Amino acid sequence: MDMNQYLEVFIDESNEHLQNINDNLLQLEKDPANLQIVAEIFRSAHTLKGMSATMGYSDLAELTHKMENVLDEVRNENIKVTTSMLDVVFEAVEHLETIVEDVSQGGSGKKDVIGVVEKLKQISNGEEITESTTPNQAEPQTESVNDNSNHNTPFMELDEFEQTVLTESTEQGFKPLSIHIELREDCLLKAARVYMVFDVLEKIGEVMKAYPSVDDLEAENFENDFHILFVTKEDNNDVERRILKVSEIDKVHIQPFTLQKNQTEQRPSQVQENQAEKAPEQEATPSNQEKKEQQSTQHTSKTIRVNINRLDDLLNLFEELVIDRGRLEQIAQESSNKELKETVERMTRVSGELQTIILNMRMVPIEQVFNRFPRMVRQLSRDLGKKVNLQIIGAETELDRTVIDEIGDPLVHLIRNGLDHGIETPEERLKSGKPEEGQLILKAYHSGNHVFVEIQDDGKGINREKVLEKAISKGLISKEEGQKLDNRQVNELIMQSGFSTADTISDISGRGVGLDVVKNKIESLGGAISIESEQGKGSLFSIQLPLTLSIISSMLVQIEKETFAIPLSSIIETAIFKREEILYAHGKEVIDFRGKVVPLINLKHLFKVPSVDSLEDDLYSVVIVRKGNKMAGLIVDSFIGQQEIVLKSLGDYLSDVFAISGASILGNGEVALIIDTNALIK
Amino acid sequence: MTIETQDLKVIVFQLKNEEYGIPIEYVGSIERMMDITRVPGTASFVKGVINLRGVITPIIDLRERFGVEEMEYNESTRIIIVTIDDKEVGIVVDSANDVIDINRGLIEPPPEVIGSIDVDYIEGVAKLENRLLILLKIDKVLTTEELKELNKVERD
Numbered sequence: 057m058d059m060n061q062y063l064e065v066f067i068d069e070s071n072e073h074l075q076n077i078n079d080n081l082l083q084l085e086k087d088p089a090n091l092q093i094v095a096e097i098f099r100s101a102h103t104l105k106g107m108s109a110t111m112g113y114s115d116l117a118e119l120t121h122k123m124e125n126v127l128d129e130v131r132n133e134n135i136k137v138t139t140s141m142l143d144v145v146f147e148a149v150e151h152l153e154t155i156v157e158d159v160s161q162g163g164s165g166k167k168d169v170i171g172v173v174e175k176l177k178q179i180s181n182g183e184e185i186t187e188s189t190t191p192n193q194a195e196p197q198t199e200s201v202n203d204n205s206n207h208n209t210p211f212m213e214l215d216e217f218e219q220t221v222l223t224e225s226t227e228q229g230f231k232p233l234s235i236h237i238e239l240r241e242d243c244l245l246k247a248a249r250v251y252m253v254f255d256v257l258e259k260i261g262e263v264m265k266a267y268p269s270v271d272d273l274e275a276e277n278f279e280n281d282f283h284i285l286f287v288t289k290e291d292n293n294d295v296e297r298r299i300l301k302v303s304e305i306d307k308v309h310i311q312p313f314t315l316q317k318n319q320t321e322q323r324p325s326q327v328q329e330n331q332a333e334k335a336p337e338q339e340a341t342p343s344n345q346e347k348k349e350q351q352s353t354q355h356t357s358k359t360i361r362v363n364i365n366r367l368d369d370l371l372n373l374f375e376e377l378v379i380d381r382g383r384l385e386q387i388a389q390e391s392s393n394k395e396l397k398e399t400v401e402r403m404t405r406v407s408g409e410l411q412t413i414i415l416n417m418r419m420v421p422i423e424q425v426f427n428r429f430p431r432m433v434r435q436l437s438r439d440l441g442k443k444v445n446l447q448i449i450g451a452e453t454e455l456d457r458t459v460i461d462e463i464g465d466p467l468v469h470l471i472r473n474g475l476d477h478g479i480e481t482p483e484e485r486l487k488s489g490k491p492e493e494g495q496l497i498l499k500a501y502h503s504g505n506h507v508f509v510e511i512q513d514d515g516k517g518i519n520r521e522k523v524l525e526k527a528i529s530k531g532l533i534s535k536e537e538g539q540k541l542d543n544r545q546v547n548e549l550i551m552q553s554g555f556s557t558a559d560t561i562s563d564i565s566g567r568g569v570g571l572d573v574v575k576n577k578i579e580s581l582g583g584a585i586s587i588e589s590e591q592g593k594g595s596l597f598s599i600q601l602p603l604t605l606s607i608i609s610s611m612l613v614q615i616e617k618e619t620f621a622i623p624l625s626s627i628i629e630t631a632i633f634k635r636e637e638i639l640y641a642h643g644k645e646v647i648d649f650r651g652k653v654v655p656l657i658n659l660k661h662l663f664k665v666p667s668v669d670s671l672e673d674d675l676y677s678v679v680i681v682r683k684g685n686k687m688a689g690l691i692v693d694s695f696i697g698q699q700e701i702v703l704k705s706l707g708d709y710l711s712d713v714f715a716i717s718g719a720s721i722l723g724n725g726e727v728a729l730i731i732d733t734n735a736l737i738k
Numbered sequence: 739m740t741i742e743t744q745d746l747k748v749i750v751f752q753l754k755n756e757e758y759g760i761p762i763e764y765v766g767s768i769e770r771m772m773d774i775t776r777v778p779g780t781a782s783f784v785k786g787v788i789n790l791r792g793v794i795t796p797i798i799d800l801r802e803r804f805g806v807e808e809m810e811y812n813e814s815t816r817i818i819i820v821t822i823d824d825k826e827v828g829i830v831v832d833s834a835n836d837v838i839d840i841n842r843g844l845i846e847p848p849p850e851v852i853g854s855i856d857v858d859y860i861e862g863v864a865k866l867e868n869r870l871l872i873l874l875k876i877d878k879v880l881t882t883e884e885l886k887e888l889n890k891v892e893r894d
Binding site: 376379618662663664665666704705706707708709710713714715716718719721725726727728729 | 775777778779780784786787789792794796823824825826827880
């Protein structure tokens with residue numbers, strides 16, 4: 057039986073249920089008296105158990121079952137929700153996750169769960185055995201599930217073809233029967249008897265399937281009984297009599313066969329059809345049925361699961377298209393053919409929309425990453441003996457999948473850091489007049505072409521003196537330099553490599569390989585990280601991430617013979633200044649831009665562009681860029697225009713080029729370097 | 739058979755008046771000279787990047803890498819695209835026009851004294867009928883340690 061086609065659905069749904077259990081357990085911990093939450097957890101656990109039993113993952117099923125027992129006791133108010141009890145349940149959930157993970161990696165889903173199972177058992181009948189009905193209460197449920205599956209086990213999983221044949225023959229007036237035949241114990245020629253039974257049956261109908269398989273039956277690979285799925289127009293009794301005519305048959309048990317619920321679910325189109333037929337009849341009574349119907353219709357038309365590799369391929373192909381589009385635009389501009397221009401314009405518009413759709417398809421809510429944090433924070437704060445309340449805001453914010461994949465580890469690190477170094481112990485907090493429980497806020501939101509992720513704590517903040525002392529002792533800066541740094545610069549010191557403020561090394565954070573790695577990772581994603589901190593009040597780590605990594609809008613500029621691209625997202629505006637408007641502050645060129653003094657950076661000098669003609673222009677073309685609330689003006693020779701470009705990396709060989717974040721291929725096949733303006737503004 | 743397994747297939751190229759060889763398995767393709775986009779702030783032997791059929795490929799000038807005097811690129815200048823550890827890099831050479839089989843037995847270790855510079859990028863020297871062929875350890879030629887050092891110096 058081919059289980060593979062259901063495996064993905066199983067894994068996805070299991071993960072959903074596990075996440076649900078997780079979320080609710082955390083809630084339960086805060087609100088232990090709320091039995092509704094218990095019921096919710098119970099439901100998820102129950103579904104999970106059913107699914108895993110059907111798929112044959114016995115360890116998974118057993119563990120869920122034991123967990124369910126505990127929950128059942130809680131639901132019946134025989135056990136109280138305690139931290140120690142929740143710990144065991146959490147442990148069980150962790151095991152469940154590992155098993156599902158294993159299954160999704162193609163493993164067998166086998167795991168030694170005896171330890172946890174024992175603990176769960178102890179809880180469910182250990183401390184407070186108020187009634188001896190404990191096992192009985194849970195048993196019926198399991199039995200009903202098992203019973204259900206036992207009953208039809210041989211024909212529970214029909215493949216699509218068999219299902220179609222079955223439905224078609226039902227429509228033609230045949231009825232499907234599940235026949236259980238037992239041979240006499242002393243039967244000698246079992247295969248021959250099987251053959252005779254088949255022979256008899258095929259005269260009055262059609263054998264669709266046998267369990268064990270026909271091959272096994274012929275090879276006598278079975279005990280004394282077998283099942284047959286049979287379609288016929290004959291009467292049940294008639295069939296039974298005919299079979300009993302074959303000698304050495306002990307018992308025949310016939311029952312009508314119906315497609316199981318989960319089988320119908322697996323054939324959504326069929327369900328819809330059926331329901332569409334039913335719909336007119338039910339119009340008069342807008343009942344539950346109709347509601348259900350709507351739900352299931354939504355369910356079938358709303359989403360489709362696509363392998364992520366295909367989306368990646370799609371994006372790669374589209375990137376090629378964008379490059380060619382650039383080229384076409386250029387050709388059209390140079391030509392005087394009006395129709396060509398119009399067509400290219402139209403194509404540009406359409407492909408622009410296409411791009412939006414493709415990029416949107418790759419967007420995933422950051423929830424995926426945030427989901428694992430509540431439990432992590434719970435565990436960590438307990439390990440550290442701190443009280444922490446984690447608030448998550450904006451989990452629905454969407455980001456490109458590639459960014460999502462990469463951002464998890466840096467966030468874990470920052471959260472660990474906040475818990476370990478930021479938030480104080482309850483005693484310390486009380487002493488400094490703060491509430492006992494620390495607040496950790498994880499927040500994500502969109503702004504312009506960026507997504508911001510903030511991690512804020514109300515802990516002790518960054519100790520300027522301590523940081524400076526440490527930085528000097530580690531030789532990162534000199535004493536004199538230290539005096540000159542403003543608070544922000546001091547804060548940034550903690551993200552330099554070889555820096556760790558924790559006096560003792562714990563396994564939570566502070567191995568000195570932390571924040572610098574976080575910083576590098578975020579910068580490699582085209583993002584930036586900044587720290588705000590006030591001693592005694594807390595710190596705020598703010599991460600700025602690009603919405604997408606590969607296709608960016610940019611401004612192309614020319615410097616001598618070289619073309620550079622500046623990401624539009626960091627540009628405020630472009631302006632032209634006269635030479636006399638340039639001011640000098642401390643020997644550096646600055647301009648007065650809308651009442652603000654903005655430093656100028658001459659890209660020609662910075663990038664050592666070989667000059668071809670040394671004509672000094674009286675007008676300066678300046679691109680005003682920003683990083684956070686700081687600005688800078690980049691002097692270029694001329695503006696070429698705005699263009700969508702595909703960001704390509706310079707490769708491993710040139711991985712660390714100053715102020716260059718990558719390269720892009722332009723319409724004419726030339727390569728333009730992309731300027732990383734964040735590196736230019738300190 | 740044994741002779742065949744002992745043979746080493748190499749791409750032969752010229753630099754100034756010497757001949758060098760790179761094992762063919764490292765070579766992706768040989769290209770004519772094309773437009774190179776300069777990348778600022780890199781070592782001087784890094785000439786920049788090219789658009790190699792849609793892939794951005796860094797280019798280094800082997801003359802400069804080896805400290806041989808520079809020469810204007812001309813009709814016979816070639817870029818040999820080599821792949822090491824998934825890194826694709828193009829190296830500019832004076833010309834490249836030969837593939838030969840060398841019996842491994844003919845390869846001798848590099849002479850102890852070959853010049854003043856560090857020569858860890860030379861695998862050995864093969865003496866053919868009437869010429870010498872210097873076999874390169876291409877990964878050593880491309881080593882990025884030196885590159886990073888240079889980077890740092892320039893930035894400071």
